[in-house]
């Protein structure tokens with residue numbers, strides 16, 4: 806995970822491959838890393854980083870999640886799973 810932190814600028818989010826999994830990684834303005842699953846809990850599409858809103862948005866049906874994976878907008882109603890730092 807150390808490598809991910811150094812790939813991300815503060816305030817930036819990216820999808821990063823960790824082993825065989827794609828993880829949604831965000832580094833906040835203090836440098837803290839937030840890692841959640843990149844797989845949307847609605848029907849399984851991979852979320853994209855929205856730099857304007859600082860959220861993870863699903864391109865398939867419009868669900869949106871916070872940097873900590875909390876649902877901001879449906880149709881998904883389950884949060885993205887947290888991942889280990």
Ligand code: FES
Pocket residue numbers: 845846847848849850863864865866867868879880881
């Ligand atoms: S799969 Fe993400 S909103 Fe449907």
